Amino acid sequence: MTNSSEADIVLDVDGLRMRYGTTDVLREVTFRARHGEVLALLGPNGAGKTTTIEILEGFRARSAGRVQVLGLDPAHGDDRWRARLGIVLQSWRDHGKWRVRELLTHLGAHYAPYATADIPRPWNTAELLAAVGLTEQAEHKAKTLSGGQRRRLDVAIGLVGRPELLFLDEPTAGLDPQARHAFHGLVRRLAAERRTTVLLTTHDLAEADKLADRILILAGGRIVADGTADELARRIVGEDEVRWTRAGRRFTRTTAESTAFVRTLFHEHGEAIGELEVRRASLEDTYIALVRRQEATVR
Numbered sequence: 001m002t003n004s005s006e007a008d009i010v011l012d013v014d015g016l017r018m019r020y021g022t023t024d025v026l027r028e029v030t031f032r033a034r035h036g037e038v039l040a041l042l043g044p045n046g047a048g049k050t051t052t053i054e055i056l057e058g059f060r061a062r063s064a065g066r067v068q069v070l071g072l073d074p075a076h077g078d079d080r081w082r083a084r085l086g087i088v089l090q091s092w093r094d095h096g097k098w099r100v101r102e103l104l105t106h107l108g109a110h111y112a113p114y115a116t117a118d119i120p121r122p123w124n125t126a127e128l129l130a131a132v133g134l135t136e137q138a139e140h141k142a143k144t145l146s147g148g149q150r151r152r153l154d155v156a157i158g159l160v161g162r163p164e165l166l167f168l169d170e171p172t173a174g175l176d177p178q179a180r181h182a183f184h185g186l187v188r189r190l191a192a193e194r195r196t197t198v199l200l201t202t203h204d205l206a207e208a209d210k211l212a213d214r215i216l217i218l219a220g221g222r223i224v225a226d227g228t229a230d231e232l233a234r235r236i237v238g239e240d241e242v243r244w245t246r247a248g249r250r251f252t253r254t255t256a257e258s259t260a261f262v263r264t265l266f267h268e269h270g271e272a273i274g275e276l277e278v279r280r281a282s283l284e285d286t287y288i289a290l291v292r293r294q295e296a297t298v299r
């Protein structure tokens with residue numbers, strides 16, 4: 001570590017490659033994350049998001065590239081390193097016979113030896129239950145929980161060791177809107193108050209837009225975009241969508257010069273224009289444009 005900004009890097013991935021058999025899934029994945037950043041990793045089904053996360057967690061051996069997670073190569077991560085990570089997998093169906101409180105207390109005990117002056121480990125069970133909204137289910141057996149309550153338990157299991165770096169693979173799949181909202185609040189608080197770094201995958205672009213400081217789009221084995229939702233919209237789509245009605249018909253036009261376009265529209269049609277709407281590119285527009293562009297280059 002040569003300076004404070006280098007010391008602030010929690011995830012450092014450079015030229016990561018992954019090949020299954022003869023198929024290159026990851027060709028050249030490069031990105032970094034700092035303390036307290038929330039990153040959303042987006043990409044089409046099969047793009048390699050889970051593969052990337054599994055490599056960073058040390059669960060999967062990479063084919064090539066340099067990877068540093070909390071200052072260590074995950075291929076050589078020890079228990080102390082592992083205790084600093086929190087992991088929420090796509091679906092987790094073990095522990096059905098355990099009661100929720102018992103399970104969290106039991107799993108939490110494994111983290112106690114790794115407590116530090118700054119980070120008390122594990123997270124107090126009652127506080128953790130309250131944080132994920134499972135206080136009322138504390139004495140229920142895991143197998144009797146609903147799908148959404150199960151997901152909250154998954155999140156609690158990922159958090160019980162008070163991780164400095166949290167991996168969440170589709171954390172809100174199956175959560176009702178209120179639980180999703182509460183979960184977003186929890187992630188933002190972890191990032192703001194504890195400087196927890198969070199890397200999450202999601203197919204919910206509204207969620208990524210709302211939750212993430214930075215959005216990474218993985219397509220064709222590469223990170224094809226890395227920035228805030230606004231930065232990506234400006235850089236990639238660069239056009240606004242203008243909608244209006246005239247004589248009972250709906251019109252839509254995309255243009256980089258929306259103000260000038262609207263002026264001309266009124267000049268030509270005046271009062272006949274109705275329901276005018278000018279919309280900046282959404283994250284969905286950006287995402288679709290980028291993935292299409294990437295697919296076009298492959299053909």
Ligand SMILES: Nc1ncnc2c1ncn2[C@@H]1O[C@H](COP(=O)(O)OP(=O)(O)OP(=O)(O)O)[C@@H](O)[C@H]1O
Pocket residue numbers: 020021025043044045046047048049050051052
């Ligand atoms: N163990 C494996 N052996 C061979 N191929 C694999 C293996 N694991 C994953 N793959 C392939 O690698 C590609 C990337 O899979 P991965 O699960 O990482 O994608 P993903 O981006 O997480 O997808 P999704 O959005 O559907 O969850 C897929 O084509 C998948 O079939």
